[in-house]
Amino acid sequence: MKKWTKGLFLLMSLFLIQSCVKDIQDIENIEVENWQPNVALALVNTTVSIHDLLDNFDTGGYLNVDDDNFMTLVYQGNVFSAQGKEVFSMPDFSIPMIDTSMVLPYGAINTPFDIDFFSVKNGQLDYSFESPYTEDMNVIIEVQNLTKGGQILHFPMTVNYAGTSPMMVSGSIDLKGYIMDFANDEIAVKYIATNAAGDRKYLANMQLNFNSFEYNYAQGYFSQYQFDLPSDSLFISLFENAVAGNLHIQDPKMNLIIKNSFGLPIELTSENLEVATMSDGMMNIHTVLDNGVSFNFPSVMEAGQFKTTVIEINASNSNLSDVISSNPQQLNYKLNAMTNPLNDPNIKGFVMDTSRFDVDVELEIPVWLSASNFAVEEINEFDASFLDDVESAKFKLITENGMPVEAGVQVYFLDANNVVLDSLFSGGNQNLIPAAQVDSDGKVTASGMGNETVEINEARLQNFRNATQISIKGLVSTTDTGSVAVKFYTDYEMSFKLGVEAKLKQ
Structure with missing residues (x-):
């Protein structure tokens, strides 16, 4: 080129x-x-x-x-999507421990996403409780959903009696490197509190707060997310000095070249696709994008890879030939993209924090006219x-x-x-x-x-x-x-x- x-x-x-x-x-x-x-x-x-x-x-x-x-003249423009971390975020949630063992349904988490599991890039579990006893206590916090190296989160601590009662205890557990698994659609947590003699005890006002989650990889159903893609323009200076006359370009094309690493269905539509022309003013381009086009995505086994889709807009599936023959000056475009266009919760996929898709817009004008x-x-x-x-x-x-x-x-x-x-x-x-x-x-x-x-x-x-x-x-x-x-x-x-x-x- x-x-x-x-x-x-x-x-x-x-x-x-x-x-x-x-x-x-x-x-x-x-x-x-x-x-x-x-x-x-x-x-x-x-x-x-x-x-x-x-x-x-x-x-x-x-x-x-x-x-x-x-010769073919090629004009290029780009649209960049948001990254995966903007599509899905795991909300903070809290569990009040009214018993030593609690099992809550997944729905207790206020999120529209049906997540099977995600790997924790960053996150923490804050705990707080009161020990009403005038003796030292051994406390273990366990979260069945969190595993690292195949082992569930098992966090032991010793609460030393300091002469006052109740003892106020709080702290944080670093969750980096854990896998949070919701495969059973529930959250299971418990604590074990024992004294020196091994007697089981209850703690007062225990609260577990899961917060500040970031992920490397998440798998499940991510509902429908509307990407906020910016509008853009291509200036077509080939015709900038044109003032009148008849011109017909043979076989013009517009290519949308999409590279996608999101592991879930995404549909691309055109909110605005118009051309300012010298001959006929502003003209809309009617294409297959009017009804939406889904593009390729990697499978779970291809996580981290990009899949490419080329959408060709030509004389057979659009009015592009008429538009280009009207002496175009500028192409204006605003594209939309939505995940899971069918809104089918049975279609599971994945998102990585680095997931993205890029759209290259190419306008090809053959020097054949x-x-x-x-x-x-x-x-x-x-x-x-x-x-x-x-x-x-x-x-x-x-x-x-x-x-x-x-x-x-x-x-x-x-x-x-x-x-x-x-x-x-x-x-x-x-x-x-x-x-x-x-x-x-x-x-x-x-x-x-x-x-x-x-x-x-x-x-x-x-x-x-x-x-x-x-x-x-x-x-x-x-x-x-x-x-x-x-x-x-x-x-x-x-x-x-x-x-x-x-x-x-x-």
């Missing part, structure tokens, strides 16, 4: 003259019959390919060149000081066009207030550059030849000297006035010879 630079490739032929004249050199003279000049210069004598223009024009996208040298009177305009600053000593001039342009476009051109000279002072040609746009001929596949078979002469007298030169800007306007059509679709290849070339005969002031 190669970086594509500025502008509309259809106007390469127009802007090439402008860019080349900026670097006027006294190179090989052009033979022009019957000229008797005071000064004759060859301004340009060069052959350029599309590759030669890549450093002078910028579309903001990329140029993909296949093995046959056929037909154009008829496609109008473009570009305005640039103009320094006419080089005309100060010129009384009259005659320009001659000879072209050999190996590209399947013909260009009608007019150059207007403007003052600082954008008032037109003069034009380079009389009678409107001049068809300066004839198109190459193409075969039935839209590929060039023979170059188009052009030969034009323009004479400028002193009165018109004075108008040019008063100008501070030039407006280059072009009407571009593909071969046979846009009646056939043509393809562009990187080895297409165009040759220019531009000479000037100038009569200098005495």
Whole structure:
């Protein structure tokens, strides 16, 4: 893939003259019959390919060149999802120990998620109780749901009598590295309090508070979660100078490339998918995303891996072709994603704290098109000081066009207030550059030849000297006035010879 630079490739032929004249050199003279000049210069004598223009024009996208040298413009954007830890979080919960052993249903935890188990990355169990006895006590706290290395949480402690009763006791147990298992849909906890003689005792006001959970991996049913995906835009500068005309792009595509490491079903929909166009204003793109598309996800055995899904939007499943042919300026998109679109609690999955999905948006515009009177305009600053000593001039342009476009051109000279002072040609746009001929596949078979002469007298030169800007306007059509679709290849070339005969002031 190669970086594509500025502008509309259809106007390469127009802007090439402008860019080349900026670097006027006294190179090989052009033979022009019957000229008797005071000064004759060859301004340009060069052959350029599309590759030669890549450093002078910028579309903001990329140029993909296949093995046959056929070109496709690619515009890219990205949407990033939230991470797994934002989809699911284990809430804090407390268990008042009104007996030495308690079994609570899973529903006692205030969560919409039906979690089978999760590995504890961070978390703690805070305990507090009162010992009403005037003797030392041995206390063990056990949580059947928490295991590490196959062993349940078994936390022993000694409460030393300090001469006051009741003894107030509190502390924390670090749960990092444990597995919290809810496979039986219950929470089972107990404590054992004994004195030195081994007699079992009751403790007063015992409270167990499970809090500050973070997880590495969680498995179960995660209900429905709506991702808050940001809206974004792609600026399509390919058509930024277009002002009118007919253009039809063959086989445009939009690809959504999704890489997902969430281990559960997720459905992608479009809340907004629209294009600001030059020809038809704002246009909505209607696609399969209107009804939602689910994408691939890894199995439990593939935890930590990404699965890729490519959703192709093309002319057969959308109105993309009509939208792209309306001279798009900007693509605006807002996508939505929801876990478990069927809301089926029997569909279990997993989430890791590092789980995420990424969506790459690619707009592919093949350089395979037909154009008829496609109008473009570009305005640039103009320094006419080089005309100060010129009384009259005659320009001659000879072209050999190996590209399947013909260009009608007019150059207007403007003052600082954008008032037109003069034009380079009389009678409107001049068809300066004839198109190459193409075969039935839209590929060039023979170059188009052009030969034009323009004479400028002193009165018109004075108008040019008063100008501070030039407006280059072009009407571009593909071969046979846009009646056939043509393809562009990187080895297409165009040759220019531009000479000037100038009569200098005495």
